[in-house]
Amino acid sequence: MAFEFDADAMFKSCALYLSKGLLLVRVHGIWPDGRCTCGRKEHAVGRSGERNCGKHPVGDDWASRVATTEDDIVEWLEDGIPFNVGCLLGPRGGVIDSEDDDEAARRYRKSIGMDLLETPTWLSGKSTHQLTLWDDRLSGCKGTANPGGLEVRIGAGNTSIQSVLPPSWHRSGVQYQWKPGFSLNDIEIARTPRSLLVALSNGAGSESSRPDEKPASSMLFGEIPDGHRHRAILRWSWFKIVNQLNPLNKTNQDITMREILLLNEQNCKPKADENHVRKIVSDCYDHYRKKKESGWVPSQADAESDAAEKEIDRIESSPEGSSKPAPGSGLELYGLKKITVGKIEAYEPGEWRIEMIHSDPPEIILCVPAWEATPCRGRIHMSFDTFRSAPKTAAAVFNATRTYILDGDAGKWQRTWKGQDASKATDHQSIPGLMELLMQKKREEDDIAVGTSSLRYAQLAGYVLQVFKKATQPRDEEKPEPNESGRPCWVTPDELWFQWGRVWEDIGRSHDVQAGERNRVRAKLLEAMGQRDFSHKRHRFQSGRLEFVVFTRDWVSALESLSAGEELDWTVKGGVDGGSTKTKNHSPSTVHDGEVVVA
Incomplete structure (x- = not known):
């Protein structure tokens, strides 16, 4: 039922938050009929003050009465009045909250890389919140800011601001909840990214290397007169990049x-x-790319005003600007090198390379540094058949990166990948394609020898173990039952119940998995265990009877062996261990009979 207050769940959540160092705020709750517990008539679902319902703290001096111990939470529970819980933000609370509630804000979050940030994240209504650590460089900011439409609750400037946390109730009737795998119990609070810090300060730096210049961020505000346009655009472009x-x-x-x-x-x-504007931005990107190629690693110091202004002066004085391509002009943006043969544009591998896995079946990994921030981390696995096909390679890249489309111009990509025959336009020279050039560039020492298995199997097994690592335990130990959602649960100390398809759905949210790969992992496990099929059992819930795969610890050990590449010459790095946790199952059924399914 909406707005049902669970005192036990609230206490446990608050205890966890306190253990992580948060300062907690008692926020007015919502009665079952939709009224805010503050008692104001307009603060109710369907009334004029609905937006305040269940969102404002209790008492005018709430910031001086934050909870710091479990005893404080017990005291909150004594009056029997439902409440929501928030955390204090700002320098005293030690954290800030970034919230997106529309598509523009989500696009902006992605543009500064925060969609990839691993930090506690929760959902409230239609919004996504990310908690990050306070940074003293925010001291000069206001209480809140809205860069790119993203609402950032900072709590600076002697303001008292809080954000409501799970398991509080939203006025829409939806309970605040942690994004799976991103709760305070799963991961640590990350530092606030440099890109957001700069945005909150309205650009990088408040000073200039030239006495008569305003801050670079001045381009955001007011008029830029003739005579100042070129450098204003140049400075803001570099600061952004x-x-x-x-x-x-x-x-x-x-x-x-x-x-x-x-x-x-x-x-x-x-x-x-x-x-002219495109040319200026192109110069900045080209300067950045060349610095990276020379071994430069960007750091916080490069964003400081003095260092940035020196680079801007170098860009401005560069003699090569007139010949640089504009961003968006070709595949060189992904690290390829553009060349001209006769009248035809073509490409060489540039930063691209391949690794070959000598396995059964053999595989090729396309390595592209420019795509390291994507889910595949810049490594696209493909079969020999895929590698020999331009359309299949483009499809593999899009599936793996979830961003980049190489065959928007299908004909151009076909020629780029497979090459072109000699013609009058090419001065009667044949042009080799990227496929051939990558093979020529490949170094044998980069190849991976894995015998009769595959590095890919180890990676996939590692993904499964990462899901198993988050397995829950039954809430009721006397009547244990699996998760109705199909996610892994240690129903007994030696039986892990889960739905095979659901595990791969969860994996697919973070990793690219090709068709048939889950079946190959299954076949490898069955081969290792000498079985023809997994063990299956059924359990009846109120919603109906569901079937589960049941692994003993022997099966988990076999999966660990596959992940670690035992008896092979390679290993997969990373903490991918199995086992149970103390997390409770929050979706229990009320019927507890299980049926073994005979395969």
């Missing part, structure tokens, strides 16, 4: 280019020529 998590990401480049073109339209009087 050097403060992004992954500036060479194609999506980030597109967003940055679009933003600067819009600023030129709105704030430059008169506006600069669009091609």
